[in-house]
Amino acid sequence: MPHAPCPIPSPQSMPTSTWNRHHVLSLADFTAAEYDTVLKTAASFREVLSRRTKKVPALQGQVVANLFFEPSTRTRSSFEIAAKRLSADTLNFAAATSSMTKGETILDTAKTYLAMGTDIMVIRHKEAGVPNAIADEMDRLGVKVSVLNAGDGQHEHPSQALLDLFTICSLIDAENPRLDLLQDKKIAIVGDILHSRVARSNIWSLIASGAEVHLAAPPTLLPKFFAEYIYAEGTDIPPGKLFIHWQLEPALENADFVMTLRLQKERMTAHLLPSLREYHQLFGITRSKLQLCQPHVKVLHPGPVNRGVEISSDLMDDPEFSLIQSQVTSGVAVRMALLYLLGSGKT
Amino acid sequence: MPHAPCPIPSPQSMPTSTWNRHHVLSLADFTAAEYDTVLKTAASFREVLSRRTKKVPALQGQVVANLFFEPSTRTRSSFEIAAKRLSADTLNFAAATSSMTKGETILDTAKTYLAMGTDIMVIRHKEAGVPNAIADEMDRLGVKVSVLNAGDGQHEHPSQALLDLFTICSLIDAENPRLDLLQDKKIAIVGDILHSRVARSNIWSLIASGAEVHLAAPPTLLPKFFAEYIYAEGTDIPPGKLFIHWQLEPALENADFVMTLRLQKERMTAHLLPSLREYHQLFGITRSKLQLCQPHVKVLHPGPVNRGVEISSDLMDDPEFSLIQSQVTSGVAVRMALLYLLGSGKT
């Protein structure tokens, strides 16, 4: 019987030669070559997503398990759609509705999905370090399963920072997004930096790009020890590249990009903030405050947005300034790239 | 380049030339040609479902997102199976278990799924008008995403009414189901009409078919203003086609089809009904009451049925009278037709 060809088209050949990473847990030790490989691969997949048939057979027969011990519909959907567009099979595990973890350790749960034949585990957990611990266990067992950190406590959220990077770089050069496009750009990160895993991952990628990073928040959300922590962790932060502000204005001045962060309502009850209204007045991004920035300034937010708190409602919906929708779209391309880079190394 | 055959069989070429609709939100403005296109397309897909390999590649690479802000396993499963049989990828969003909507508006949630690359959004919400609002926003943004109303408050449930129509028309002419088969048939709709989105959608499709529609319910569930509402909304209701009864018997007399509606138990606590037992005695459909109808009468119910309330348990299970199982099967074919008609227009 003659075999018929597969109806799913293949993408351009992907640049995997510079990729030796087996897990994606943190951006703290990402190399420039790795950033550029992710950006270039994501750009290829963005092209796939503009076709009528938005699928490639790259991971056919592989299993991507979304192990979300902390619930997140948005991130889980993004990874799920990315996996399906690579033709992988997906399994969703949601701790909230599961009876699985009773008496079991998290490592036991992960090992069960390993034993079922999972190739890539996408893990979110409210405790920092859980994805690392699972990755260590997989390595100890000598298995080929890859772990992708989809947000762990207040530690890191690498795929979010990579999609932010891809969004910005693509705006500057859509055809050829690469890390050095951000050299000397001024980028403000505004909001609940202390508690934000997104901010930590963004700081590593932006410092690596050569951008000038300005953090702005009230002192309760950006204490002095945070800067010490960053300098201790990021061994190669050059002088004149990282700035701390307890007021918004110096961070915005002549900024090229403004990254806002989601404010958890729980911070209010913990007395870290007086009120949402006051927070918005002092640190919320509005059209008038943006006049301090470069005329071409763009605003990012990882979502979901508290409208009228971190950012004014009209600004969020203004395509001239807001990259929020573009970030979501970039998220699918970047997650396809990460899954592809992790998955295609397996034999 | 010679194309090799796809491993998944294709259905007969589909009649899309009469279809220009981009969303399916309501049946109030459906044309006869549109009804017939849905019926004819669903008949083609019913043929596909009788094959061993019940799949067609029509929507391969497209994403159907089931955004169920109000939970419904039955309708969601029906749409999910329909989408999978068209080879689409599916995403399920269930508001109950989601942290997504915190601080976000429903439009923000919909726009997030848009930005992820969703092609068709199937939306259920407990408030009337939500699918319309999302469709309006999609149109305003100039994007090609289609919205399919899977039930909004007490407004409409178009796919349910279309599957009821398909079930009835297929019974009269399985090969060639079409709207004019119902011309002058007498059809009774019995039950909680006031609160039923199913009843509203059914009224529009049955009036359009030329059938004689008889509504029957106690006055609390079918107040006078309801008829005024229907006449105000349905501008083309011809005289002698719509009748209101506060007793069951005149509606059943010589009826060809009896459509029963689900009675929400909440109606009891709202003092709209004295008791389930009394309701069943007065408006529940039983074998003996059916003797008022045509001998060939058939009974429909959108499910899930409260056995012994809207319909007696033995009648529900009697294939001579009950179309309930047939409705569920029709549901998959009709939803495949709707997804196909909405999805195949995209390029």
Next chain:
Amino acid sequence: MPHAPCPIPSPQSMPTSTWNRHHVLSLADFTAAEYDTVLKTAASFREVLSRRTKKVPALQGQVVANLFFEPSTRTRSSFEIAAKRLSADTLNFAAATSSMTKGETILDTAKTYLAMGTDIMVIRHKEAGVPNAIADEMDRLGVKVSVLNAGDGQHEHPSQALLDLFTICSLIDAENPRLDLLQDKKIAIVGDILHSRVARSNIWSLIASGAEVHLAAPPTLLPKFFAEYIYAEGTDIPPGKLFIHWQLEPALENADFVMTLRLQKERMTAHLLPSLREYHQLFGITRSKLQLCQPHVKVLHPGPVNRGVEISSDLMDDPEFSLIQSQVTSGVAVRMALLYLLGSGKT
């Protein structure tokens, strides 16, 4: 551009000639030929799972519905991954989050999934007999839908016992696992036997294999009437093949395999056990207690494990003794085999 062949390979032709079973509800009446067919088919699928593209098109276009009226992430994931690797479409129904069953009977729910076009129903329910009742109804209706019992109350859990059997037999002869490999092996089943559906299914399969089965538990979890029940149900239990112990040691002595069972914490509150610590001391499996067994002894557990209760934590993680991870992997192969054997008979 030359087209490559489709990447989904076909398995070796499967031994279905000895398979006439339409449902898998219980192992009490399984024949030796049926056991061997499952083992041989599972071995073929294990070979598929070792390939890069771990999929076969065997059930393409068929629908496997996981109807889990009792939640179980572990077993549901195993069936889901098995179905996807056979290229079936899957539907998940979870009673806990569903509004579907309101007012409906379980049979109504099952018939709805039947009417939607489900080919195989995988059913878990906290009440014994539910899968049988659904299978009876499907047979009464004369439809081809197969029912697979994924655990019903304290009755049976056939796929778990079959994967235990496959795990053990594969250890003895990986190339050719078959029932008679267990002839005269001594196998201990330890723990909450009275309440365990896993134990019941295991007893039938092990007795059928000719193994010597030793049950060990405190009298509250292994009352005298249990043995009477087993002898009454299992009509062909030969003498000298089934032993009851109220102490662990005689069961372990010279055992080839030790099967431990999950201890539900609820047993404590029901005063069937004094404390977890005492239970572990008396019936928990530890490295030192295993010295009573054959030197090659292996330990099984259906998971999830209460570490330090049924089995000591270090023993559980010791690949020299523990088959727990191997059981999970076997589970996917055995469930693929069961779905394949049930599904490939349909036309």
